[in-house]
Structure formats: structure tokens, C-alpha cells
Amino acid sequence: xxxxxxxxxxxxxxxxxxxxxxxxxxxxxxxxxxxxxxxxxxxxxxxxxxxxxxxxxxxxxxxxxxxxxxxxxxxxxxxxxxxxxxxxxxxxxxxxxxxxxxxxxxxxxxxxxxxxxxxxxxx
Amino acid sequence: xxxxxxxxxxxxxxxxxxxxxxxxxxxxxxxxxxxxxxxxxxxxxxxxxxxxxxxxxxxxxxxxxxxxxxxxxxxxxxxxxxxxxxxxxxxxxxxxxxxxxxxxxxxxxxxxxxxxxxxxxxxxxxxxxxxxxxxxxxxxxxxxxxxxxxxxxxxxxxxxxxxxxxxxxxxxxxxxxxxxxxxxxxxxxxxxxxxxxxxxxxxxxxxxxxxxxxxxxxxxxxxxxxxxxxxxxxxxxxxxxxxxxxxxxxxxxxxxxxxxxxxxxxxxxxxxxxxxxxxxxxxxxxxxxxxxxxxxxxxxxxxxxxxxxxxxxxxxxxxxxxxxxxxxxxxxxxxxxxxxxxxxxxxxxxxxxxxxxxxxxxxxxxxxxxxxxxxxxxxxxxxxxxxxxxxxxxxxxxxxxxxxx
Numbered sequence: 001x002x003x004x005x006x007x008x009x010x011x012x013x014x015x016x017x018x019x020x021x022x023x024x025x026x027x028x029x030x031x032x033x034x035x036x037x038x039x040x041x042x043x044x045x046x047x048x049x050x051x052x053x054x055x056x057x058x059x060x061x062x063x064x065x066x067x068x069x070x071x072x073x074x075x076x077x078x079x080x081x082x083x084x085x086x087x088x089x090x091x092x093x094x095x096x097x098x099x100x101x102x103x104x105x106x107x108x109x110x111x112x113x114x115x116x117x118x119x120x121x122x123x
Numbered sequence: 124x125x126x127x128x129x130x131x132x133x134x135x136x137x138x139x140x141x142x143x144x145x146x147x148x149x150x151x152x153x154x155x156x157x158x159x160x161x162x163x164x165x166x167x168x169x170x171x172x173x174x175x176x177x178x179x180x181x182x183x184x185x186x187x188x189x190x191x192x193x194x195x196x197x198x199x200x201x202x203x204x205x206x207x208x209x210x211x212x213x214x215x216x217x218x219x220x221x222x223x224x225x226x227x228x229x230x231x232x233x234x235x236x237x238x239x240x241x242x243x244x245x246x247x248x249x250x251x252x253x254x255x256x257x258x259x260x261x262x263x264x265x266x267x268x269x270x271x272x273x274x275x276x277x278x279x280x281x282x283x284x285x286x287x288x289x290x291x292x293x294x295x296x297x298x299x300x301x302x303x304x305x306x307x308x309x310x311x312x313x314x315x316x317x318x319x320x321x322x323x324x325x326x327x328x329x330x331x332x333x334x335x336x337x338x339x340x341x342x343x344x345x346x347x348x349x350x351x352x353x354x355x356x357x358x359x360x361x362x363x364x365x366x367x368x369x370x371x372x373x374x375x376x377x378x379x380x381x382x383x384x385x386x387x388x389x390x391x392x393x394x395x396x397x398x399x400x401x402x403x404x405x406x407x408x409x410x411x412x413x414x415x416x417x418x419x420x421x422x423x424x425x426x427x428x429x430x431x432x433x434x435x436x437x438x439x440x441x442x443x444x445x446x447x448x449x450x451x452x453x454x455x456x457x458x459x460x461x462x463x464x465x466x467x468x469x470x471x472x473x474x475x476x477x478x479x480x481x482x483x484x485x486x487x488x489x490x491x492x493x494x495x496x497x498x499x500x501x502x503x504x505x506x507x508x509x510x511x512x513x514x515x516x517x518x519x520x521x522x523x524x525x526x527x528x
Contacts, residue, residue: 001509
């Protein structure tokens with residue numbers, strides 16, 4: 001079964017972390033990725049740039065309108081995700097709990113099953 | 124011989140050669156690598172240079188050489204392996220029950236079901252890592268990592284090639300059948316994704332189950348599982364519309380069912396009931412055979428289906444079985460009786476919020492003349508499923524009973 005584990009970050013919370021804490025998160029993700037590769041459960045992972053770099057695109061009257069900044073008026077934003085293939089939802093939750101973000105107040109980790117896939121992995 | 128024929132031949136021969144190698148040298152992981160390399164070499168050479176006179180002997184010779192090359196790097200073993208390298212390879216691979224032994228090894232209890240499945244498809248099914256990765260929609264590297272981990276774990280568990288005996292054998296056979304059924308189900312109804320069928324996987328599961336059945340023809344559960352797969356697979360063409368939408372059993376065009384496959388499945392299902400012990404696959408096959416016997420959905424012998432589900436509930440209790448019995452009960456005693464049976468299931472944590480429970484309840488509510496409640500359950504079921512085809516079907520049903528306004 002495929003799951004997306006999405007990482008919801010609060011840029012203010014990330015900024016408030018010490019350099020050591022930031023390094024620990026980075027190292028934690030590195031170890032997590034290696035572990036997932038070894039178990040054959042990693043499909044891919046992607047990290048997104050800071051939400052301040054986002055652009056919102058709408059089409060009004062047939063004309064595209066582009067505005068700077070994220071779409072949501074929120075504190076937490078999608079920071080990246082893991083796409084994994086594992087046995088069941090319990091295993092996906094177990095893996096998600098090992099992500100360093102899960103232990104930090106203000107950073108969120110969410111697990112949802114994939115319902116439809118297309119692209120290279122469907123080839 | 125053309126490419127596809129050579130592929131079929133290799134798929135058939137690879138497990139046989141692997142069986143001989145493992146029997147002779149042990150070390151499943153090294154042997155498996157060597158056979159994969161020999162198969163690869165054959166896939167390149169045979170189409171260009173022609174299939175050798177004795178393809179099995181050819182594969183065994185090449186695989187043995189590869190294995191010896193690998194083992195040679197281990198200095199301590201050098202002498203013994205030199206001797207083996209000079210051994211004359213027999214013309215014919217002995218005809219033994221290696222398929223079953225390989226299956227027992229691949230369905231090793233220390234592996235997860237996902238790894239058992241992948242390893243079975245590669246070592247016994249002869250599928251390449253790329254093919255298995257495609258079937259499960261994961262990158263090849265991911266599947267390669269999983270297979271190599273599985274092989275390491277078998278090695279760490281100190282597995283020998285000795286067939287399990289006594290109670291352990293029966294238990295391992297149960298796992299083997301479960302893995303084959305898992306492969307079949309993944310092919311029959313993909314657990315998620317846009318396509319409902321992956322017929323290659325279902326066909327592969329049937330082929331492997333046939334191989335087990337050829338070796339254990341008297342085992343009721345093996346016969347029952349093969350019958351169940353054939354009876355289910357025979358309905359494949361009628362299960363979806365050309366657009367890929369799900370067609371429920373009651374609405375399927377039975378003229379599109381594969382009669383020949385149904386007849387074979389029905390024959391096996393009947394034969395399996397003669398076995399001394401009755402297991403869940405046999406009963407499920409008998410249920411599928413009852414459906415196959417009915418010329419139209421309305422003529423289904425629901426009393427027999429209901430009775431068979433009662434037996435299944437007794438020998439393999441499971442809320443999903445009770446759920447299915449509620450469907451049969453509703454056909455003989457009316458939708459209210461079915462709903463009453465479901466009411467007792469709703470509290471079971473294994474089923475709470477499960478889309479199957481919600482969709483069955485929605486069907487029965489619709490038939491009981493409660494469209495508003497049916498609509499709510501259809502919508503909730505549609506949200507709970509991970510299959511797009513099923514979601515479309517449930518949304519369509521919801522649309523039919525949507526309350527006005």
C-alpha cells in the first residue's frame with residue numbers, strides 16, 4: 001500500500017530552533033531515508049521551498065492572475081513529503097512517528113493513503 | 124523461437140534450475156543471484172544464437188559457473204568449490220518437487236507478507252525485479268532493496284533447504300496459500316489506483332497454484348484455492364464496463380463469464396469437498412461455484428450460499444464473513460434481516476468505518492425503502508474507499524437515491 005507522509009511546517013517554529021536542533025532534524029531525516037531505502041519502503045521524498053517563495057495562480061475572465069505568497073492564511077504549510085510503499089496503515093504510522101518533526105511542537109506529520117497514481121511509476 | 128516464447132520458457136525453467144542449485148549448494152541468496160544472471164544471459168543470447176538443445180542444462184551450467192565465480196572469492200572455500208566446478212553437469216535436471224520447496228522457502232515466516240510476495244514472484248514465478256516493481260507500482264530500486272533484504276533475512280534465519288516436516292509443514296503450506304491468494308487478489312482488485320485489474324498478477328497466481336496443486340492433488344485446501352481463483356477469474360470480463368467502472372455480481376452479463384474456466388473451477392470445488400478436512404478456501408470455492416451455477420442473479424440458490432457462509436463463520440470466524448452472510452440472508456429473509464445482522468457488526472473495531480460495511484448497509488437500506496439513510500451510507504462508503512473504480516460506483520449509487528432538494 002502506498003502512503004504519502006506529508007510534513008507540515010511552521011516557518012516561525014523552524015526559525016526559533018537552534019542550529020544544533022536544525023542539524024539534528026536534518027540528520028534524523030538522513031537516517032530515516034537510509035532506513036527506508038534499506039527496507040525497500042521508500043519510493044521518493046521531496047522537500048519544498050519556503051512558503052514565502054510560493055505563487056498563487058488563478059484564472060479570472062480567462063486571464064491568469066499571479067500573486068505572491070501561499071494560498072492558505074495559515075501558520076503551517078506543506079514543507080515536503082515522503083511517498084512510501086509499506087504493508088499497511090499501522091506500519092505507515094509507525095514510520096511517520098520516527099520522523100524528527102513528529103517530536104516537535106508546531107511541526108505536523110500527516111499520513112494518507114494514495115488513491116490514484118500516474119506518471120513514471122505507472123509505466 | 125521468438126522473444127515471448129523464450130521468455131515463457133525461461134520463466135518455466137528458472138525455478139527448476141534454482142531448485143537444483145539450492146538443493147546442491149544451499150545458500151538461497153547466492154543461488155538466486157546466479158540463476159538471475161544465467162536467465163539474463165539466456166535472454167540476450169538465445170534470441171540471437173538460437174535456443175540450445177538442452178535449455179535446462181544450459182541454464183544450470185551457466186548458473187553453476189556464476190555461483191562458483193561468486194564462491195571462489197571466498198578463499199576458505201576455494202578448494203571445495205574447484206572440485207564442484209569440474210563436476211560434469213547432468214544432461215537433465217531431475218524431476219523433483221522443487222517448486223514446493225522454493226515456495227516454502229520464499230514464504231519464510233520471518234518475512235513480511237510484502238516480502239514473501241515479492242520473493243515468491245521472483246524465485247518461483249520467474250518474474251524479473253522490474254516486472255514485479257511494475258506490478259506493484261514501485262520503482263525498481265525499491266523492489267530490488269526489498270528482495271535483497273528478504274534474502275538476507277532468510278540467510279540470517281539460518282534456513283536450510285530441507286522441507287519443513289509435520290505440523291510446521293502444514294503451517295508453512297497455509298502461508299504459501301495465503302501468499303498465492305494475496306498475489307491473486309492484488310491482480311484481481313488492486314488495493315488502490317486507477318486500474319481495477321492487473322490480470323498478469325492474477326494469471327501468475329493461478330499458474331503457481333496449479334503447480335502446487337499438481338504436487339498436492341489430494342490436499343483439499345490447495346484444490347479449493349485453485350477452484351476459488353478460477354471461479355473468480357472467470358468473471359473478469361464482466362466485472363467492469365468499457366470505461367473501467369465496477370459492475371456488481373447481480374448486474375453482470377453472465378454470457379461474458381468464461382464458461383470453460385467456470386466448469387473447471389466448479390469441478391475442482393466439488394472435488395475439494397471430498398477431502399477429509401474442510402478449510403476456508405474450499406468453502407469459499409463452493410460459494411463461488413453456487414454463483415457460477417445460477418443462469419441469472421435472480422436464480423441464485425441463496426439458501427445454499429447462506430448455509431455455506433454459516434459454515435465459513437464457524438471454521439474461520441471473521442467479521443467480513445458475517446458481512447457477506449448478511450447479504451445472503453437479505454436475499455432469503457429480506458433486507459431487514461440483513462440489517463439486523465449488520466447492527467451487531469457495527470461495533471467491531473475491525474469493521475467500524477470500513478467501506479464494505481457501509482456499502483452493504485447502504486444497499487440493504489435502499490432495498491428496505493430508506494433512501495435518505497442509504498444515501499448517507501453510500502456517500503460515507505465512497506469517502507472511505509481507496510479504489511477509484513469503487514468510489515465511482517458508490518457515488519453513482521448515491522446519486523440514484525439522493526433525496527430531493
